[in-house]
Amino acid sequence: MVNSASKKNVYHFLLDHRLGGPHVFVKSITDRLSRDGHYEFTVVTTGRGEMTQISLVNLRHLWFPLYALEVAINCALIAWYGVCGRIERRNSLFHIHGAANIAPVIAGFLLRTPVIWHFHDVIPRFRPLVSVGLFFVERVTHRLATVAEESIRVYGIPGASLIPAPVDLDYWNGGVPRDRVRGPMKLLNTANLNALKGQDVLLEALGRLEREWELRLIGAFLETQASYGRTLMRRAEALGRARPGCRVVFMGWQGRDRVRDCLRDCDVFVLPSRSEACPIALLEAMAVGKVCIASNVGGVHRIIPEPDLGFLVPPEDPIALAEALATAGSMSPQAAIDMGARAREHVRSGYSSSSVSAQVAKLYGDLLSG
Numbered sequence: 001m002v003n004s005a006s007k008k009n010v011y012h013f014l015l016d017h018r019l020g021g022p023h024v025f026v027k028s029i030t031d032r033l034s035r036d037g038h039y040e041f042t043v044v045t046t047g048r049g050e051m052t053q054i055s056l057v058n059l060r061h062l063w064f065p066l067y068a069l070e071v072a073i074n075c076a077l078i079a080w081y082g083v084c085g086r087i088e089r090r091n092s093l094f095h096i097h098g099a100a101n102i103a104p105v106i107a108g109f110l111l112r113t114p115v116i117w118h119f120h121d122v123i124p125r126f127r128p129l130v131s132v133g134l135f136f137v138e139r140v141t142h143r144l145a146t147v148a149e150e151s152i153r154v155y156g157i158p159g160a161s162l163i164p165a166p167v168d169l170d171y172w173n174g175g176v177p178r179d180r181v182r183g184p185m186k187l188l189n190t191a192n193l194n195a196l197k198g199q200d201v202l203l204e205a206l207g208r209l210e211r212e213w214e215l216r217l218i219g220a221f222l223e224t225q226a227s228y229g230r231t232l233m234r235r236a237e238a239l240g241r242a243r244p245g246c247r248v249v250f251m252g253w254q255g256r257d258r259v260r261d262c263l264r265d266c267d268v269f270v271l272p273s274r275s276e277a278c279p280i281a282l283l284e285a286m287a288v289g290k291v292c293i294a295s296n297v298g299g300v301h302r303i304i305p306e307p308d309l310g311f312l313v314p315p316e317d318p319i320a321l322a323e324a325l326a327t328a329g330s331m332s333p334q335a336a337i338d339m340g341a342r343a344r345e346h347v348r349s350g351y352s353s354s355s356v357s358a359q360v361a362k363l364y365g366d367l368l369s370g
Contacts, residue, residue: 007040008368009092013104017049017058018220019253020192021165021280022097022120025147027051028166032357039364042087044104046074054081056103061224071103078107089113093367099126099155102133109136114367118163119146122154122277122298130155143363147278148299161363164299165280166356167347171256172287174264174340184212184245185329188266190259190281191273192219193229198272198295198315200228203235203248205272205321211329212245216262220253263288267336268328274315276300286310287347289340291331293324303351309343 012026030041043051046058056074059066081087093114096104099121108115115137134157137144144160146152152160187206191197199217206213221229236248254262263269269285271294276282278299285292286303292310294300304310311324331339 006038007091008038008364009040009042009088009090010364011054011087011092011094011104012041012043013094013096013101014043014045014051015098015101017045017047017052017055018192018222019050021278022118023051024280025118025120025165026095026097028168028353029357029360032353033361033364044078046070054086071106074103075106075110078104079110082107082111082113087111091368093364099123099133099151100129102129102136105133106136108142109140112140114141116143116145116363116367119144119148119151119155119157119160120165120277121275122148122150123275124154127155130157141367143367145363148276148302150298151277161359163356163359163363164351165278165283166353167280167283167287167351168353169287169344169348172260172263172284174289174344184214185268185325186266187213187215187268187270187325188218188262188285189215189270189272190218190262190285191271192225192253193217193221193232194219194225195228196273196275198274199232200235201274201316201318201321202270202272203232203239204318205325206246207239207242208318208322209325209329211326212243213325213329214246215248216251216266217248218251218254218259218262221250259284260288263290266290268293268325270321270325271295271300272313272315272321273297273300278303283347283351286340286343289337289344291328291336291339292343293321293328303346304343305346308339309346310339 014022033039042053044054045052046056048055059070082089094104094108095116097118099119144157145163146160147164240247263285269290269292271282273295276298282294295315296312297315304312313320313324
């Protein structure tokens, strides 16, 4: 048993309380590394959500220009928590997730706490924020990490370690293969209703598809993307009227057991995003052994590097997406099973939670021993 005094404290800072890819990353890593008892993990988010243990203020959801004030307030809060002991300063480090998440970066500098800044996105407009954060992080013991090599170029962080999103292959596994011959083609997309995720492109592509289909959209309706969400619903209703044999089902947010059930039940997983780094939703679908179609953005081409592992299409190209959907829908059951098996093996080779957790643990050890 590890003595509690010798435990290392890791504070995971997430810019949003709503569950997304970085939250899945954190849960996977903390679940695995908690087993040996060497680390004590605390999740800190702006706003309060399912994983939140320490909550910071979130003003940008009220009005985005308030983000500068939010950063200042949260810097002060984190620093105060460090002074008063709510955040431990001995044997501790900050593991900060997201390019725009600069409040804990600055607070780490103020508290002289070792920092890992982990980039989960490839969004060029965040480059100025990254530049501000680098000014502070380079003045403390730190490491930079990213889930996709494209972040290194976009954000100008050539020394960053590549630590991709982790997948629990024991959990994400396929059930009994579905009978692909009967009924409409079952499609699945798992992403919050956000313009960056490109669900509107998918709906436009489906309007061009000749065969019958059913699309399930698993993801939260975001107040910050309310106009986009309402537009999607109107388009889905119009598609349903024009194509009586087809339908779009908005399922809202679902727990991972339900997501896994839906993955097992679908024929094709579709990720038509405008921006991604290392999308864990795609990795989970491949681990379940599904035929996958994804936009060729960010680091997606490294997840599907060969055409026998899945389909890559240009972003914002509904014609190419419709063609890929038609091709995937015409695959024989055995061809689909074979592609899914190859995809799962590819995930096993580079994205298993055990191997990714080992990389993270090495970073922790380097920082805390240094």
